Amino acid sequence: MIEWYTWVQLGVAVAAxxxxxxxxxxxxxxxxxxxxxxxxxxxxxxxxxxxxLLAPAFGNAPSGxxxxxxxxxxxxxxxxxxxxxxxxxxxxxxxxxxxxxxxFAVGVMVYRMLQIWTxxxx
Amino acid sequence: MSGxxxxxxxxxxxxxxxxxxxxxxxxxxKFDEAPLAYALSALAAVVYVIATVALVRSGRGWYxxxxxxxxxxxxxxIVVGTLSVVLPxxxxxxxVWSWYGRGYLFIPLVLxxxxxxxxxxxxxxxxPAESPLxxxxxxxx
Numbered sequence: 667m668i669e670w671y672t673w674v675q676l677g678v679a680v681a682a683x684x685x686x687x688x689x690x691x692x693x694x695x696x697x698x699x700x701x702x703x704x705x706x707x708x709x710x711x712x713x714x715x716x717x718x719l720l721a722p723a724f725g726n727a728p729s730g731x732x733x734x735x736x737x738x739x740x741x742x743x744x745x746x747x748x749x750x751x752x753x754x755x756x757x758x759x760x761x762x763x764x765x766x767x768x769x770f771a772v773g774v775m776v777y778r779m780l781q782i783w784t785x786x787x788x
Numbered sequence: 789m790s791g792x793x794x795x796x797x798x799x800x801x802x803x804x805x806x807x808x809x810x811x812x813x814x815x816x817x818k819f820d821e822a823p824l825a826y827a828l829s830a831l832a833a834v835v836y837v838i839a840t841v842a843l844v845r846s847g848r849g850w851y852x853x854x855x856x857x858x859x860x861x862x863x864x865x866i867v868v869g870t871l872s873v874v875l876p877x878x879x880x881x882x883x884v885w886s887w888y889g890r891g892y893l894f895i896p897l898v899l900x901x902x903x904x905x906x907x908x909x910x911x912x913x914x915x916p917a918e919s920p921l922x923x924x925x926x927x928x929x
Contacts, residue, residue, distance in 0.1 A: 733817060737809040745802065752798070760791055764798040771802045774893075 667726065667783040668717055672776060675710045679773035682707050683766045690762030696753035700765050707769050708746040714776070715739055718783075730786025735779055742775040793843070796899075796906055800840040803895055807833035807884045814881075822881035828868065829883045832896075835860055839903070851912045858907065862900035865889055869897070 682703035689700055718739065721727070728735055749768035753761040811829040819826050835857050842854035869888035872879045882891055889896030 731813065731817060734810075734813045737813050741805050741809045744805070748801075749798070752794075756794065760794040763792075763795050767795060767798045767802065771806075775806075 667714070667721060667728070667780065669780070669784065671717065672714070672780045675714060676773055676776050676780075678710060679707050679769050679776060683769035683773060686762050686766030686769060690759050690764075690766055693759045694762055695757045695759065696750075696762050696765060700762050701750055701753060704746040704750050704765050704769060707772055708743070711739070711743050711746070711772065711776075714779075715743070728783040729788045730782035734786075735782045738775045738779045738782070742772045742779075745772055793906055793910070796902060797840060797843050799895065799899060800836065800843060800903070803892065803899060804833065804836035804840045806892065807836050810884070822879075825879050825881040825883045825886075828864075828885070832861070832864060832884045835864075843903070843906075846912060848912050851907065854903070854907055858900045858903040861896065862904070865896045865900065 685703055686700045689697075694700070718728075718735070745768040749761075749765045753765055807829065811826065811833040814826045814829055839854060839857035839861065842850045842857060865885045865888055868879065868883060868885035872883075872886040879886055884892060884896055888894060
């Protein structure tokens, strides 16, 4: 896990969450912007998966439980597509809020993943 | 399920996923260390999943399932939360309900209350008021 990349990812997830929450509460339907924000969150997670798979080979191994790390990562990967699917099926303001909830949840999970990789087990 | 209820379902879904994931890790990795706490985590996780499904589905049966699961969760978070504070020795390992769901931003404490409020406000439309319920409760002949 690359620490600065993870912080950037966390920032993007929180920003996407705030964006969707504000636009949703303002009454906006899911748009290219909000769905796109979730797509970006998902893309960063996929990159994180690739990094996590490769990092141990370069001497950057998790300090904590590998199983727990990947459980979080796989769960997080499921959230943006599920929220986006919902947003496409039900186009109203609350689906935009749901996109925000998913992005925030990804943020929390990424933070936990960082803890597991860097401080757990030390 | 419409309006803000969707958000409620989404949060339930996320909590169900989180509890399921954590419980899976606990049971695979260290079930022997705290069978009671981890069995409880698993039970709680399954109940969250059922509650999520019940909130999405419509109809009288699912409405009752939703009530039962949400009341169960609320009881769980109050009882286990209180026990974990008063008798910490009983739950040396975290469950989803320890310290009233502190490890989950207290969402397990707040969510059942919102869920019960939602259910109370959105009773299923029972067309002929009492009869289907009474019929459902009679043993099938």
